[in-house]
Amino acid sequence: MDFTPTREQREAAGLAAEIFADRSTPERLTALGTAADTALWTTLCRAGLPGSVTETGLLGLVLLLEEAGRATAQVPLAATCVYGVLAVAAHGAPEQRERLLPELTDGETVATGAFGTGEPPAVRAEAAGGATTGPAAARAAEARGPAARLTGTVPVVPWLTCADLVLVPDADRELWLLRTDAPGVAVTPVATTAPWSAGRLDLADAPAERLGAAPGPVGPGPYAEVLASARIAGAGLQAGVCAGALARAVAHTAERHQFGKPLDAHQAVLLRAADAHLDTEAIRVTAYEAAWRRDTGRGAAPHALTAAWWAAEAGTRVVHAVQHLHGGLGADVSHPVHRHFLWGRHLAADLGAGGQLLEELGQLIVDDEEATA
Missing domain, CATH: 1.10.540.10 (Acyl-CoA dehydrogenase/oxidase, N-terminal domain)
Known part of the structure; x- marks a missing residue:
């Protein structure tokens, strides 16, 4: 590597x-x-x-x-x-x-995705002729076509209120491109921890086009690849959030004095910061490895889950540690470090709970072993 x-x-x-x-x-x-x-x-x-x-x-x-x-x-x-x-x-x-x-x-179009933390949303796609895509006979390629009408709701989509284009997976994990100004599309702003212009997406017979020229094979396919990329990107963003937060903690503890010496001269402070540094590096290196494997054509599905787990679990530890190292200032919602705290918590929730990610990783390993047995 x-x-x-x-x-x-x-x-x-x-x-x-x-x-x-x-x-x-x-x-x-x-x-x-x-x-x-x-x-x-x-x-x-x-x-x-x-x-x-x-x-x-x-x-x-x-x-x-x-x-x-x-x-x-x-x-x-x-x-x-x-x-x-x-x-x-x-x-x-x-x-x-x-x-x-x-x-x-060129910035003319802002895109986002209605993917959630792992499972596709409850969105139903119907072909132009009215045939529902699904495991039934209408799942045949000739019945699906390049266009569909989507119906369903996605409770929270990041950046939706400023997006022009949304990549929406249906319940069968097929990917559809949807314009937010299309008929049948309703966008409602949603308040979240981080200021990501999130919104609720309600679809009622909304026109969409398939991503790609023809339907792919039944199974994860492009959906799994895009989801893995999203998880890796989220881990990269979390690595930066944690690094920025930790840099603020280092500066604060070097400048703030207690008992006649800087805070960073106290062993407990140094150990807490050192643990946060190691967690940040773990997030970074797992994100780098997963991205490198994707770019070089190597299998990266378990590595994307590993990076997401580190970003969710370790990322939460880091922003809490940094908040603690700032003492009373850490409780001030107007202090810049509070923004890192909110982002770290939101990214962890956006990537999924640690237990959920480990369960998915374990199932992936079992499936791979059974396939090669």
């Missing part, structure tokens, strides 16, 4: 770090409140960063998201790249790639 970034990946991450440091300041984030930073998103797109992931791959995206997480930048970078740019580039039909990729990479 070699996680050394390429020159292109390093340059993209360096540029992202500069933009986020300059534009995503605590003062600007306070002024934004819960709104998405549309000006920052425009700057990122003009710099070519969302489009760069078609060349730098999932590992390149993870590096960009680390920088976004450090600054808790309120932009739909992960959602647009995972559910838009990378999904269309990998699974879209040639016509879809030609039509959608330019508008996704």
